[in-house]
Amino acid sequence: MLQFDRISLAEQTESLRAEVREFLKDNDQHFPLPISDFTTGHDPEFSRKVGDKGWIGMCWPQQYGGSERSFFERYVVTEELVSAGAPVSAHWIADRQSGPLLLRFGTEQQKQTYLPQIARGEAYFSIGMSEPDSGSDLASVRTTAVKEGDQYRINGTKIWTTDAHRNHYIICLVRTEPPSENRHAGLSQIIVDLKNDGAQAKPIKNIAGNEEFNEVVFEDVMVPADRIVGEPGNGWTQVTSELAYERSGPERFLSAYRVFVELVRACGESPAPHEAAAIGRIAAHFMTLRRMSISVAGMLENDKDAVVEAALVKELGNNFEKEVVEVARLAAPMAARSPRFRDTFEQTLLLSPSFTLRGGTREILRGVIARGLGLR
């Protein structure tokens, strides 16, 4: 499991990379804040432009609006977008996670309904996993979906749901059977239309003062039975399979990338030795993490189980993103800090507590790794 294959990206990825950079240059009016956290910047107009380029659902079959490109090509596009601080959050979850989930487990009708809209950059999804009493212990979720004829009646509360107040759909992990001996049984995933089905999303302000995550209340929300993703009762398997996609991408170590850029700017052309060392230290980490993340993309490309490797990348990446902010703070000379440095630095520091929480906490990931090591 410590095998992170050495991968060279194919030569044609360079022209794709150049195309993305050109696109970013042409669309820089979309960049309000120079932050590279993938949850910052919900911009439907920008997402539609990305969709027009064929850069959402890149690896999906053409019949569902995809462009059948490799995971490596997707990797190049996503790392260029995130490192530039592009506003990708509207389509990010749908592209990274919800789409692949539907592609793998969804019914034919679901694939035809949702995937093309996602790929066009028009349909945005939220993740409905966490609840007030179910965080790390995800299998304890209590939201229920009870079958009544050809409908499901949903009751319960989801929380910390990123962008539920502005996205179109949420895929909720719900109990379709009462709890039993096997806590992973009786769970299902179900799609709810956030605009039309009557779920109530209420934004919760975060410490940076932004309204990004939400409480979502379901009170007798009725949805057609065909909104169950895949098989009823298969929810746990499906949820865990999402995690390799969720945990290993470039957004797991680039959240503080713009801070690094501003650090380099502040230190100028001839940095003092301690400043140069700070820059070099951060760069060395980025270079290694990126290679490890590309190795995981290779595993996904070859349909290999990458749950532990993805956890290793996230463990290293999330701790490191937090460190970037600290190293930059210590190294950047006060007098050389531009307003942009301060903005980037302060916004990223305020977001940083979330780095090691969202997508599975550091402690939970270490548990996943320990299991991979055979310790539990």
Place this chain on the structure above:
Amino acid sequence: MSEAQSTQQLILDTAGRIFNDHCNKPLLDRAEQGHLAETLWGQIAENGFNLLGTADSGTSAQDMFAFIQLCGNHAVPLPIAETLLVNRWCGPGDGLFSVGEVADGRIVEVPWGRAVQKVVGVQRNSDTVFVVNAPEVVEQGVNMAGEPRDVVSLPDTAEQLTVADAWAQMAVARSNQIAGSLLKLLDLGILYSSERIQFGRAISKFQAIQHSLAIVAAEAAAAKRAADAAVDALDGDRFVFEVAAGKARVGEAAGLVAEQIHQVHGAMGFTHEHQLHHYSRRAWAWRDEYGNEFYWQALLGSHLANLGADQVWSFIATRG
């Protein structure tokens, strides 16, 4: 698996078997008392492992460094990385050779200078290297891992060769040796924690221990990936910067891994009798040889500062 990959796997499997059988605690202890592991060296030479990566050997530089990584993994107490690099620079030869740094008209920090037939002196800021046959040892010493590090004289008659980035190539060798030793430390931690019982259960069942080992696994995996990347950059125009990133990253992992694994081993790991220190002390020693973290970070950082903030991403986002 490609043909190149299976060749490499065969080398590593064969060498791994030899090291498992022969490179054990008694051998490491004897080496530390100054005895050259002649039998082990004989087996290495018999299999041609000392010629990996040289012309006509049918093997690549990648194979050579993968073997060096394995030697680090087993703490092979021979100047085998040095011998391989000397053969790479000077053409294949049969003996045991070594490499040191030129300082004040001598060659210092020479592993096993007392036992080798040839020493090459490398310099940090120059591609000129000095080849000394039948070296004269003027001072014997050891590093903190108990590995011989001698001083040999550098006669005026020494042959001079031009070898691009010889010093940085040595840093790649150390990076790979460290990566190998960190993987060993992880294995030792997993093993010990599964066997040591406290409070009625194996300590590996305690979450704190599991988390320590998870951190170590992440660092060791990163170290290996970083060391491999430096190897892949060999002969390319970014070589020195990839070495910088590699050695800096690996060196950082070394301190962290050694610290955590000692903690997992309790007092037992603090004894000379336990094998742990053969690996942890090497990791500690090697991270300072041929440029420590600070040296390489500053070198890389100066380069990036010079490129400018808006060029840094292009530098990082390479194909390889």
